Amino acid sequence: MQAIVLSAGKGTRMRPLSNEVPKPMLPVAGQPITAHTAEAAVEAGADELVFVVGYGEEIVRDYFGSSYRGVPVSYVVQDEQQGTADAVHATKEHIDGPFSVLYGDNLYDPEGIDRLFDAAPSIASIRVSNPSNYGVLNVSDGAVTEISEKPDVPQNDLVNAGAYVFPEEARDMLDVSPSERGERELTDVLDRVISEFTVSPVTLDRWMDVGRPWELLEANEWKLGTLDRRVDGEVSDDATIQGSVVIEDGATVRGGSVVEGPAYVSEGASVGPNAYVRGNTYLAPDVHIGHAVEIKNSVILENTNVGHLSYVGDSVVGRNANFGAGTNVANLRHDGEDVELTVKGERVSTGRKKFGVVVGDGVKTGINTGLHPGVTLSEDARTDPGEIVAHDK
Structure with missing residues (x-):
């Protein structure tokens, strides 16, 4: 399975630490954040890593090279930051089967990613105390039926943890229209996949979006x-x-x-x-x-x-x-x-x-x-x- 790792963001919320280094390349316990993500994907069975790069791309390329942990590595440049679906769409010509999408500035428990890959097509989830701040997964008969973005009255505490395994057919669903925010959202692709396929929710034991400086501390603590x-x-x-x-x-x-x-x-x-x-x-x-x-x-x-x-x-x-x-x-x-x-x-x-x-x-x-x-x-x-x-x- 190919693992697409989104690593093109500028990390403006992490400034000034990300002024010279892309946020996914900031260190956590001796290696970049995105290396933890790549490692989890390789351990779960990924046979190719595709990094979507942009800001600071040479730093990513220099670190991972053409092979990482024995797995071939490719790079795709996202010239303009037009949303997560746009980032994955940039990799379309590389996709030749089921594929996973992971965020290079997120940390996932490796065992959870292993379960995610085994349950394909699937979406990672996590239970939180404040679900109204996230995309809440609605689940029926063991399948995801809907993702409600930041609902006022969430139906449960199970939220989107930003890791997915898509069927190969999703390759042709990536060209979506801009949202109200002006971005091409991966959640719009997910909505279509959920409507056409049985998508399993896989609950992670732990997950972190490392977006702000104090979260870099928390990531290192973990x-x-x-x-x-x-x-x-x-x-x-x-x-x-x-x-x-x-x-x-x-x-x-x-x-x-x-x-x-x-x-x-x-x-x-x-x-x-x-x-x-x-x-x-x-x-x-x-x-x-x-x-x-x-x-x-x-x-x-x-x-x-x-x-x-x-x-x-x-x-x-x-x-x-x-x-x-x-x-x-x-x-x-x-x-x-x-x-x-x-x-x-x-x-x-x-x-x-x-x-x-x-x-x-x-x-x-x-x-x-x-x-x-x-x-x-x-x-x-x-x-x-x-x-x-x-x-x-």
Whole structure:
């Protein structure tokens, strides 16, 4: 079966982290989001991967090449973002049998994708507490009869989880008219398939749409928790490694440091001396965590330096950033409310009591900078020594 992986989006809700890298290629537990998706498809039996690419396409091509996990890889360019049905339609000439469609910025439990492939034609579903925010699946006699988009009064809590297996005949159903939003919607294709075929709902155990910065934290929390302990790098005899920790070959943990799992220290990264890396932390390649620094539940991307005596908690820090000594991130509001973050120009709740900051590529902070919870520092932003940053910069 062919697996079509939609990876062409710009990821505007993930900015500034997606300014230089397409959202599906942001890292989760040591590999891009879309690599987790591709891996699940291969494990479920996909015999070809077709990536729909656009923004940042070369980054996708460089990572996956012409073959991934022994499965051939093809690429189709979606020149204009005209909707999900348009993205799949771009692959029409590649389709030669039943095919699956997966989102490159979604995470799925692999066992669920395996069941999805076995039940073809099929649609992935998940049970949620707020079904009115999703497309709700109406099911009768074990088959999907309708998808109700964001209904005021949902009939159940079973919603569309954004993974499908289509019959080959759906190849000729992909050229749909634009919706009221001006996009060619894959749900319109689904409606026709549901009317002509018996489509099975397959309930996933877990699913995530990784669309905003705090969801990148949640994604890492999930996938780091599935890793087995592996220590291949250089660890001082005076350092302590606790729990499910991955330390890649070429990484260094210096004396007096503590790394608590689940955590991931990538090739070329260095920790310490006397640093404390707490659970659910991902350190990308060539990150430097200095003397007496504490990192907690954070994602720190490539070539970033966190100078000595700093604290970073519940945060996402971009590439090539430099935190001056004594930079401290606050991650809890005094009023106990959920931390808010700016997404596409609007302040929205993260749904998290603890959330720190989002830092773009190339940011530099002066020594003893203080960052309030929910602050975003744009690409190449600067702070002065001793500056307290309470608003986006």
